[in-house]
Amino acid sequence: xxxxxxxxxxxxxxxxxxxxxxxxxxxxxxxxxxxxxxxxxxxxxxxxxxxxxxxxxxxxxxxxxxxxxxxxxxxxxxxxxxxxxxxxxxxxxxxxxxxxxxxxxxxxxxxxxxxxxxxxxxxxxxxxxxxxxxxxxxxxxxxxxxxxxxxxxxxxxxxxxxxxxxxxxxxxxxxxxxxxxxxxxxxxxxxxxxxxxxxxxxxxxxxxxxxxxxxxxxxxxxxxxxxxxxxxxxxxxxxxxxxxxxxxxxxxxxxxxxxxxxxxxxxxx
Ligand SMILES: Nc1ncnc2c1ncn2[C@@H]1O[C@H](COP(=O)(O)OP(=O)(O)OP(=O)(O)O)[C@@H](O)[C@H]1O
Numbered sequence: 001x002x003x004x005x006x007x008x009x010x011x012x013x014x015x016x017x018x019x020x021x022x023x024x025x026x027x028x029x030x031x032x033x034x035x036x037x038x039x040x041x042x043x044x045x046x047x048x049x050x051x052x053x054x055x056x057x058x059x060x061x062x063x064x065x066x067x068x069x070x071x072x073x074x075x076x077x078x079x080x081x082x083x084x085x086x087x088x089x090x091x092x093x094x095x096x097x098x099x100x101x102x103x104x105x106x107x108x109x110x111x112x113x114x115x116x117x118x119x120x121x122x123x124x125x126x127x128x129x130x131x132x133x134x135x136x137x138x139x140x141x142x143x144x145x146x147x148x149x150x151x152x153x154x155x156x157x158x159x160x161x162x163x164x165x166x167x168x169x170x171x172x173x174x175x176x177x178x179x180x181x182x183x184x185x186x187x188x189x190x191x192x193x194x195x196x197x198x199x200x201x202x203x204x205x206x207x208x209x210x211x212x213x214x215x216x217x218x219x220x221x222x223x224x225x226x227x228x229x230x231x232x233x234x235x236x237x238x239x240x241x242x243x244x245x246x247x248x249x250x251x252x253x254x255x256x257x258x259x260x261x262x263x264x265x266x267x268x269x
Contacts, residue, residue: 009074010161010193011036011059016068017218018054028054030218032068036161039191043204045250046214046222047258052197055219056163059195060086072161085159089166091150093138099125100134103153117156124152127186144175151183164196168203177235180207184233201254205246206233213253216261223253 013034020026028051061080070077093102107117128148168176204211213223
């Protein structure tokens with residue numbers, strides 16, 4: 001059964017531009033607008049270098065916008081906050097710590113009382129299928145298992161928003177599918193707001209309520225496509241005509257963008 005969530009806006013991005021200085025100035029993002037409703041699962045697709053990771057790290061509070069505004073739950077995003085958790089392609093676990101020690105590193109480091117996190121940490125590791133791996137070290141885990149720890153660890157601090165940067169990008173196809181189903185299962189329980197960056201069109205459609213397609217750099221939002229597939233989602237949906245039609249639509253937008261960027265590049269050469 002899915003939890004009821006308060007209606008309203010979780011993330012709002014208005015006219016955001018980002019330019020990196022240095023010897024060669026790089027305009028990474030231009031006039032980005034985006035609204036994520038509370039509990040919404042949104043994916044962002046776009047060519048390599050179009051600014052997806054930059055946008056995510058700005059939403060996490062790691063980078064500042066050059067202009068424009070970004071807010072989370074009505075408050076301007078100025079710095080990192082535990083309400084917005086990042087999950088990266090590599091789980092970046094401490095190799096010298098066990099699964100359990102990695103899991104509880106952050107609350108322990110903040111001197112939180114054990115009663116506030118230990119039970120929850122145990123339940124989360126069970127939920128991602130790692131209940132029997134507390135004493136293992138990262139080198140003893142597969143890529144998928146490490147990423148499970150990464151997701152469980154991000155959820156431990158009960159973030160309201162999960163910012164996921166190609167979290168399954170390094171996994172093989174089978175593990176990737178399993179992780180997608182696991183993520184949907186976890187998400188359906190408490191419907192945190194998710195922004196999920198990926199290069200994989202199928203993954204974006206399969207997981208999301210809405211898919212954003214970005215233009216080539218400088219990145220801006222080219223299209224917002226609502227995904228009308230029912231939930232819960234199941235891998236069988238990947239072969240339905242409805243899914244194929246959505247894939248065709250998204251692929252068309254991406255191809256159009258690649259062609260436009262190539263034409264611009266050759267005109268400028
Ligand atoms: N710290 C930085 N300093 C200078 N330029 C940067 C910095 N971070 C990113 N860029 C540039 O900004 C642009 C957008 O990069 P970003 O990593 O956000 O793209 P992306 O869409 O996530 O790419 P990919 O899909 O390949 O991961 C690129 O041209 C990149 O070189």
